[in-house]
Amino acid sequence: MALQLLFNAFSLGAAYALVALGFVLVINATSAVNFCQGDMVMLGGFTSVALAQGLHLPGILLMPIVLIIMAVLGIVFSAVAYFPLQRRPPETVFISTIALGIILQNLATILFGPEPKAAPSLIGTSEMAFGPVMVSRQALAILVTAALLILALYALFTRTQFGRRLRATAQDREMAAAIGIPVTAMIAGTFALATALAGAAGLLLSNTFFVTPTEGTNYIIKAYIATTVGGWGSIPGAVAGAGLIALFEVVYPAMPVIFQGLGEGKLSSALFSQTTSTIVLDIVILIILFVRPQGLFGEAVRVRA
Amino acid sequence: MISRASRDVTIFLGACGILCAIYVLATGSPYVLRELSIAGIYALLAIGYHFIFGQAGALALSQGTFMGVGAYASGILSVRYGVPFDVGLPISIGLPVLLAAIIAVPVLRLQSHYFALATLIISQIVLLIAVQWVSFTGGANGIGGVPAIVLLDRTVPPGWATFLTVWGFVVLAGLLAARLTRGLIGSAFAVMRVNSTAAATLGIDTAWLRFGAFLLSAFFAGLAGALYVHTIRVISPEILGFSVMVTCLTIAMLGGRYRIAGAILGAVLVIELPEWFRFLREYYLVGYGVALLVVVIAAPDGFVGLLEHVAVRLRPRMSLTPPAAAALPAGRISADRAPPETPLLQLTDIEKHFGGVRALDHVSLAIRPGEILGMIGPNGSGKTTLINIVTGLYQPEGGRVVFDGSDITRQRPHQIARQGIARTFQTVALVDEMTALDNVAVARGSHRLGFWQALASPLSDPALRTARGEAMALLTLIGAETIAMMPCGTLAYGWRRRVEIARALALEPRLLLLDEPAAGLNETEQADLARRLRQVAAAGCTLLVIEHNMLFLAPLADRFICLDYGEVIAEGTPAEVQSDRKVVEAYLGRGAAAALP
Numbered sequence: 096m097a098l099q100l101l102f103n104a105f106s107l108g109a110a111y112a113l114v115a116l117g118f119v120l121v122i123n124a125t126s127a128v129n130f131c132q133g134d135m136v137m138l139g140g141f142t143s144v145a146l147a148q149g150l151h152l153p154g155i156l157l158m159p160i161v162l163i164i165m166a167v168l169g170i171v172f173s174a175v176a177y178f179p180l181q182r183r184p185p186e187t188v189f190i191s192t193i194a195l196g197i198i199l200q201n202l203a204t205i206l207f208g209p210e211p212k213a214a215p216s217l218i219g220t221s222e223m224a225f226g227p228v229m230v231s232r233q234a235l236a237i238l239v240t241a242a243l244l245i246l247a248l249y250a251l252f253t254r255t256q257f258g259r260r261l262r263a264t265a266q267d268r269e270m271a272a273a274i275g276i277p278v279t280a281m282i283a284g285t286f287a288l289a290t291a292l293a294g295a296a297g298l299l300l301s302n303t304f305f306v307t308p309t310e311g312t313n314y315i316i317k318a319y320i321a322t323t324v325g326g327w328g329s330i331p332g333a334v335a336g337a338g339l340i341a342l343f344e345v346v347y348p349a350m351p352v353i354f355q356g357l358g359e360g361k362l363s364s365a366l367f368s369q370t371t372s373t374i375v376l377d378i379v380i381l382i383i384l385f386v387r388p389q390g391l392f393g394e395a396v397r398v399r400a
Numbered sequence: 401m402i403s404r405a406s407r408d409v410t411i412f413l414g415a416c417g418i419l420c421a422i423y424v425l426a427t428g429s430p431y432v433l434r435e436l437s438i439a440g441i442y443a444l445l446a447i448g449y450h451f452i453f454g455q456a457g458a459l460a461l462s463q464g465t466f467m468g469v470g471a472y473a474s475g476i477l478s479v480r481y482g483v484p485f486d487v488g489l490p491i492s493i494g495l496p497v498l499l500a501a502i503i504a505v506p507v508l509r510l511q512s513h514y515f516a517l518a519t520l521i522i523s524q525i526v527l528l529i530a531v532q533w534v535s536f537t538g539g540a541n542g543i544g545g546v547p548a549i550v551l552l553d554r555t556v557p558p559g560w561a562t563f564l565t566v567w568g569f570v571v572l573a574g575l576l577a578a579r580l581t582r583g584l585i586g587s588a589f590a591v592m593r594v595n596s597t598a599a600a601t602l603g604i605d606t607a608w609l610r611f612g613a614f615l616l617s618a619f620f621a622g623l624a625g626a627l628y629v630h631t632i633r634v635i636s637p638e639i640l641g642f643s644v645m646v647t648c649l650t651i652a653m654l655g656g657r658y659r660i661a662g663a664i665l666g667a668v669l670v671i672e673l674p675e676w677f678r679f680l681r682e683y684y685l686v687g688y689g690v691a692l693l694v695v696v697i698a699a700p701d702g703f704v705g706l707l708e709h710v711a712v713r714l715r716p717r718m719s720l721t722p723p724a725a726a727a728l729p730a731g732r733i734s735a736d737r738a739p740p741e742t743p744l745l746q747l748t749d750i751e752k753h754f755g756g757v758r759a760l761d762h763v764s765l766a767i768r769p770g771e772i773l774g775m776i777g778p779n780g781s782g783k784t785t786l787i788n789i790v791t792g793l794y795q796p797e798g799g800r801v802v803f804d805g806s807d808i809t810r811q812r813p814h815q816i817a818r819q820g821i822a823r824t825f826q827t828v829a830l831v832d833e834m835t836a837l838d839n840v841a842v843a844r845g846s847h848r849l850g851f852w853q854a855l856a857s858p859l860s861d862p863a864l865r866t867a868r869g870e871a872m873a874l875l876t877l878i879g880a881e882t883i884a885m886m887p888c889g890t891l892a893y894g895w896r897r898r899v900e901i902a903r904a905l906a907l908e909p910r911l912l913l914l915d916e917p918a919a920g921l922n923e924t925e926q927a928d929l930a931r932r933l934r935q936v937a938a939a940g941c942t943l944l945v946i947e948h949n950m951l952f953l954a955p956l957a958d959r960f961i962c963l964d965y966g967e968v969i970a971e972g973t974p975a976e977v978q979s980d981r982k983v984v985e986a987y988l989g990r991g992a993a994a995a996l997p
Contacts, residue, residue, distance in 0.1 A: 128513055128516070175693070176693065179697045180696070180697060183700065185512075185513075186459050186512055186516075187696060187700065189459060189513075189516065190459075190649065190653060190692070190696050191693055191696045191697065193646060193649065193692075194650075194689045194690075194692035194693035194696060195689070195693060196689075197646060197685065197686075197688060197689030197692065198686050198689035198690060198693070201683075201685040201686045201688075201689065202686055204682075204685075205682050205683065205686075312642055316517075316520065316521070316524065319517050319520075320517070320521075323514065323517060327513070327514075370528050370531075370532055371532075373524070373528060374525055374528050374529070377521045377522075377524055377525050378525070380517075380521055381506065381507075381518060381521060381522070384506065384507070384510060384514055384517075384518055385506035385507075
């Protein structure tokens with residue numbers, strides 16, 4: 096039972112981690128909050144739905160196509176909502192990305208309608224038994240795919256010249272420009288990566304949880320919380336934060352099942368509903384911010400006086 | 401600070417507004433009147449938002465929630481308890497203000513991106529509660545049958561009566577908001593927005609200003625919510641959703657976030673926009689997003705900002721005449737207060753670490769009243785850190801700071817500033833849009849700033865007039881009277897330095913800390929600055945000057961102190977310190993020190 100929950104939490108957390116990673120990459124490169132990162136997840140979900148209708152391929156084969164389409168869109172979005180504002184205070188980008196989010200949400204409503212749609216599963220949804228643990232193929236595939244993407248990202252950052260340049264740009268833009276790194280291209284590349292990761296998360300999540308035009312807000316709040324918990328600007332922190340959120344979301348509503356003593360009936364089901372779970376998580380985050388205004392593990396991005 | 405351009409634009413827009421109102425009342429259909437009533441309600445919401453987002457510059461994402469709480473309060477009061485709109489108003493305004501006060505405690509001190517997140521999360525919690533608590537709030541379906549607005553036992557019918565009521569409130573709110581933000585308090589907000597640290601060192605209580613702005617936002621939002629629920633006649637959780645917040649943000653950006661006229665103009669534009677873009681049909685919400693994006697990129701100060709630009713072109717600033725210099729009040733420097741042998745400032749065993757780096761290591765030093773103390777030391781030796789500790793920007797891990805006999809170690813920056821310690825910054829921190837005069841004047845009034853004072857003072861604020869006159873005297877003292885009416889953004893570097901020193905002097909400091917005042921000045925300017933600083937010192941102000949430029953500092957200072965790696969390595973006359981073996985070593989290395997006689 097506990098193993099089962101843990102597995103589900105890992106699977107969900109891996110998908111959230113992709114969203115949070117994209118969010119934190121943009122923060123590092125631009126010190127701006129990309130508020131439409133959640134809408135990118137939605138866009139990835141709908142892209143998968145549309146591709147599946149036309150191509151009739153399983154999700155795993157759609158993944159590369161989704162990644163490429165989303166990366167291109169990421170560059171377009173940076174040209175529209177970031178580059179015209181790069182010399183302005185970071186909060187301006189916050190607002191411009193809210194605007195971009197509104198545009199995308201309403202375009203999605205027009206194109207796909209407000210009803211929830213399901214993206215194809217990666218390799219099917221049947222259940223498999225690993226000893227006492229029943230595992231759905233989809234959850235396993237999500238975990239493996241997301242883990243592979245995170246590893247690929249890690250390799251990109253540590254093993255390639257492109258990755259080193261991206262990191263140099265994130266650390267100190269002027270310095271990077273001074274030693275001849277094409278800073279603008281690197282930032283556009285960061286947006287491409289961030290959007291592609293969100294798109295991948297959209298494909299992964301939209302089979303189990305469906306996709307609707309307005310669900311981006313939920314994902315952006317999760318990415319935002321993951322980054323806050325993990326330390327503003329910290330890449331491993333964002334992954335850890337996403338994992339913690341997923342763990343909470345999976346374990347909290349299951350509490351009455353895990354601990355039989357918590358009782359049953361109306362009060363218990365109200366106390367451990369999905370909604371209460373969100374409220375409790377929200378309050379925990381507020382307490383964290385109150386006790387440690389610099390985030391749980393401190394800030395990785397240092398503000399210069 | 402209401403500039404002339406801003407006043408011109410406000411009068412122009414006000415005239416247009418009255419003409420439009422007459423036209424609408426004469427010809428408007430019930431539908432148009434209802435739409436415009438809704439626009440008026442959003443104008444109230446945006447007037448409130450202008451306090452926290454415009455004046456205080458904080459991206460709060462809770463404004464829609466404050467409006468929603470006001471709407472729920474007023475709606476539930478009238479449906480469930482039969483309390484009419486006007487009687488319930490104290491509660492429907494008070495509840496969002498109370499909510500703001502509660503969340504302000506943990507949230508307001510957060511940095512901008514955490515503040516946005518925290519206010520977003522709180523909004524999510526309130527929405528979820530409203531949907532979950534079905535027995536009280538009606539849950540997702542809400543509650544129907546909300547009665548119309550009732551004023552003094554008379555029901556206000558829909559149509560022109562509601563239109564006039566709502567816009568009456570808008571006019572009242574606009575006048576109230578204008579009173580609250582004019583004069584010195586407006587300038588104080590501008591300084592805080594540009595550089596909150598600098599504002600605190602001018603004696604401005606930034607936490608209090610931000611708190612007041614947040615509560616005022618909630619106040620107007622509550623009023624807007626109460627009017628809204630009695631106009632659309634139904635309670636629905638939609639009003640707590642993120643889209644109301646986005647509408648409010650769009651209004652602020654489109655109209656101009658810093659101006660009340662911007663809030664009103666923005667509301668009319670945004671609420672009417674879907675009407676004009678009707679030909680777009682289902683795409684009109686996309687157009688909404690596009691409009692917001694275009695405004696953010698092309699006109700960051702909104703339509704009112706654009707109009708003010710035009711107004712400045714039409715009536716250039718050149719014609720502005722500076723006020724006459726007013727006599728400065730007799731200083732608070734009194735020789736008998738501190739006998740010359742007791743130090744004015746005493747640092748004992750100050751310790752400060754940044755992670756593993758020891759920035760200051762048991763530093764003790766004393767500044768005697770009336771002296772000019774020069775502080776030297778290589779880059780990174782801890783000089784600026786020391787000033788930051790004295791002015792309260794950093795808290796030391798150990799040690800004590802005693803100023804004129806009282807311990808100020810744990811005091812907040814604005815409290816320290818008000819006791820007579822002023823400073824300048826290595827990188828000049830002035831408000832570019834404000835004139836040099838107003839940049840100085842804001843520091844003159846910082847200790848008597850307040851929302852109550854702004855409300856209580858007569859129409860032409862005498863405090864502002866006095867402050868400007870005195871600021872003129874200070875600019876004259878530092879030799880910058882000719883540029884008094886120029887916006888600081890247009891000034892050359894040397895002038896900006898001088899304006900900043902004049903601003904620090906405006907606090908009538910007993911101790912003035914100058915962080916590299918001669919950097920970037922040419923030799924003539926340096927000589928002039930040294931002469932004027934001597935005058936300041938002769939008037940009884942004690943000076944601590946950080947400089948690398950020995951040709952400037954050595955003749956100016958009475959005494960030198962040299963810091964290296966966070967420790968005091970030498971102290972004495974300028975000549976003694978400059979030839980000290982350890983000092984030469986610190987600057988030039990061991991080899992150079994060995995060459996000394």
